Amino acid sequence: MIIQAAGVPLRRQGREFVGLCPFHAEKTPSFRVSPEKNLFHCFVCLEGGTPFGFVKRYYRVDFKRALEMLGLKLADFPPPPVIDLTRRRVATNLADWLNSQFLKLGMLLRELSL
Numbered sequence: 001m002i003i004q005a006a007g008v009p010l011r012r013q014g015r016e017f018v019g020l021c022p023f024h025a026e027k028t029p030s031f032r033v034s035p036e037k038n039l040f041h042c043f044v045c046l047e048g049g050t051p052f053g054f055v056k057r058y059y060r061v062d063f064k065r066a067l068e069m070l071g072l073k074l075a076d077f078p079p080p081p082v083i084d085l086t087r088r089r090v091a092t093n094l095a096d097w098l099n100s101q102f103l104k105l106g107m108l109l110r111e112l113s114l
Contacts, residue, residue: 007058022058023047 010017010033021031021042030044041048047057055066067074 021045021047 008019008022008031010019010031015034015036017033017035018029019031019033020026020029021044023042024045026044031040031042033040038050039048040051040054049057051070052063052066055061055069056063059066059069061069064074
């Protein structure tokens with residue numbers, strides 16, 4: 001089965017799709033698309049990335065235009081969460097304590113196995 005993605009003919013090979021890389025001239029397929037990972041990669045020219053990166057590079061457009069071409073809007077993406085310093089400090093202290101408890105447990109288990 002051959003599918004057409006952005007003018008690039010791809011055929012299924014296992015879980016991925018393979019085809020000729022649209023970014024350089026080649027005769028042997030080295031361009032792979034992984035629908036599970038939502039990534040593309042060429043093993044010759046080393047181009048790779050997300051669908052946004054592919055559309056940007058293939059059509060030579062900016063990120064905003066690539067989003068529009070994929071049917072998305074910048075407003076569809078929520079802003080990153082704001083973490084205040086108190087929460088970060090508490091999280092760091094908790095992680096340090098958990099790490100020390102893990103190390104102590106490892107020492108106890110080694111002593112018991114002797």
